[in-house]
Structures are given as structure tokens and as C-alpha cells.
Amino acid sequence: MIAASILSADFTRLGEQIAEAESAGADWLHVDVMDGHFVPNLTMGPFVVEACRRATKLPLDVHLMIETPERYLEAFAKAGASTLIVHVETCPDINGTLKRIKALGCKAGVTLNPATPASDLGPALNIADQVLVMTVPPGYSGQKFMPEIISKVAEIRRWLDEIHSPAWLEVDGGITAANISRVHEAGADAFVAAYAIFHHPKGIAAGIRSLREQLCK
Ligand code: DX5
Ligand code: ZN
Numbered sequence: 001m002i003a004a005s006i007l008s009a010d011f012t013r014l015g016e017q018i019a020e021a022e023s024a025g026a027d028w029l030h031v032d033v034m035d036g037h038f039v040p041n042l043t044m045g046p047f048v049v050e051a052c053r054r055a056t057k058l059p060l061d062v063h064l065m066i067e068t069p070e071r072y073l074e075a076f077a078k079a080g081a082s083t084l085i086v087h088v089e090t091c092p093d094i095n096g097t098l099k100r101i102k103a104l105g106c107k108a109g110v111t112l113n114p115a116t117p118a119s120d121l122g123p124a125l126n127i128a129d130q131v132l133v134m135t136v137p138p139g140y141s142g143q144k145f146m147p148e149i150i151s152k153v154a155e156i157r158r159w160l161d162e163i164h165s166p167a168w169l170e171v172d173g174g175i176t177a178a179n180i181s182r183v184h185e186a187g188a189d190a191f192v193a194a195y196a197i198f199h200h201p202k203g204i205a206a207g208i209r210s211l212r213e214q215l216c217k
Contacts, residue, residue: 001168002211003061004204005030005194006052007043007141017204018055021197024205025212028061028083030172030192032141033076035066038090039139046072046079053080061085061130061192063111063172065138070097077104085109085132088120098127111172113138114146118155125159128167133188136173141194145174150186157187177210184215191215 004026009017018029031049036042052060059082066072069086076084084101088110091097101108109130110121114137125131133153136143153171160167170190171183180191193211200207 001027001170001190002208002215003028003030003170003190003192004197004208005032005141005172005192006198007032008194008198010198014051015055017198018052018058020204021208022056022058024208026058026197026208028190029056029058030061030063030194031081032194033062033064033066034139037067038087039065041139046075049076049079049081059083061109061170063109063132063192064090066090070100073097073101073104077101077106081106083107083109083130085111085130087138088112088124089116094122094124095127098124102127102129109170114149118152118159121156121159125156125165125167126163128165130168130170130190131156131160132170132172132192134173135171135175135183138173142199143174145176145179147179147182150182153183153186153188160187175211177214180211180214181217 004021034041034043062081098108107129110128111132168190171188172192175193197207
């Protein structure tokens with residue numbers, strides 16, 4: 001799965017850019033929600049998710065980089081999120097939070113920062129529909145991929161396979177045509193990309209095509 005992250009889109013033309021990503025074969029649209037506390041940057045809220053919902057039929061993969069995400073789960077679910085992804089660092093009761101997301105009718109995703117060990121996921125792996133491994137410190141698009149996180153992807157892949165989990169294993173941060181195959185080989189099956197898609201010199205469709213070509217080799 002390729003999840004096009006609108007963080008690098010041109011927001012004066014968001015609807016057009018989303019339509020272009022959809023017709024170029026993006027599988028999901030990734031929306032990065034930041035609160036200026038958990039991460040230094042501030043971005044979008046339910047209002048933008050609701051606008052994206054009207055602009056596309058693609059599933060909306062909503063990544064909550066916010067403190068106490070429980071406060072906003074219902075608002076994002078109502079806005080049309082398909083998957084709500086919460087950081088394990090922000091959820092003292094991660095299992096309870098994932099169950100709450102499912103009760104709201106969304107798929108439940110859990111994610112972790114590069115510095116957080118995979119073992120912190122614990123039993124949440126049994127509940128999650130999606131596990132997102134951050135391959136940059138969250139906060140900004142256009143950062144450099146951290147190759148040392150590939151072993152964490154492989155470790156989580158093994159654990160998911162051991163428990164026969166059907167969860168997607170997604171990676172986020174610095175994904176390009178030059179590194180996507182390596183992360184795929186380590187066991188990831190969903191890939192977020194912002195810069196590589198929305199800032200591709202030949203345009204959005206070419207950005208998606210160049211990632212897809214590497215996956216289909
Ligand atoms: C980073 C966000 C990412 C970001 C990825 O904090 O979670 O989803 O949009 O951007 P690129 O692909 O440019 O690294
Ligand atoms: Zn993200």
C-alpha cells in the first residue's frame with residue numbers, strides 16, 4: 001500500500017492534488033495531525049480531515065502526533081477517518097485506546113518514535129489493525145530516512161507473523177524510491193511518503209509511479 005501524505009502538498013490546491021494522487025494510484029491518503037506539544041510542529045485537525053473526506057474515496061490514514069489523543073478520537077472518527085493511528089508514547093492505556101478507536105468504527109493503528117523500543121508495543125500488537133514504524137523523528141516532512149530502524153521493522157514483522165496478525169506494517173518518514181525496497185524486504189507492506197510524491201520533480205503521478213516500480217520489481 002502506498003499512503004500519500006498531504007503534509008508536502010500545496011494547500012492552496014489541496015483538492016486537485018488529492019485527486020491527482022488518487023488517479024495516479026495512491027492506495028491511502030495519510031493525514032499528519034500535530035499539536036505543537038508532542039511534536040514541535042502544528043498542522044491540521046478534524047476540519048481538514050473532513051475536507052479530505054469530501055475530496056476523495058481513498059481510505060484516510062490519520063496519524064495523531066498529539067498529547068492525550070483520546071480527547072479527539074470521536075471528532076476525527078466523525079470527520080471521516082478510516083484509520084486512527086496513535087503514538088504508544090502518548091497513551092498510558094494503549095490497549096484501551098485501540099479498543100476505543102475500533103468502537104468508533106475506525107481501524108486502530110499504533111505507532112512508535114525511532115527512539116522507542118519495539119517491546120513497548122507489548123500486547124497492543126494483538127489488538128492493532130496497523131502498526132506504523134517511524135523512520136524519522138515525527139514533526140516534519142522531508143527528513144532523512146534512518147536506516148538503523150530497518151531492524152526494528154524486521155523485529156515487528158517477526159512478532160506479527162508469530163501471532164498470525166493480519167495487521168498492516170507501515171513505515172513513515174524519508175521513504176524514497178532509493179530505500180523503499182529495503183524496508184519492503186524487512187517486512188513492511190504499507191509506505192507513507194510525502195516529499196517523494198508531492199515534491200517529485202516530474203509531479204505527483206511520477207512520484208507515485210517511481211515508488212510503485214520499486215515495489216513491483
Ligand atoms: C512526519 C510525518 C510523516 C511525513 C512524512 O512526522 O508523520 O507522515 O509526512 O514525510 P516524508 O515522506 O517527506 O518524510
Ligand atoms: Zn505520518
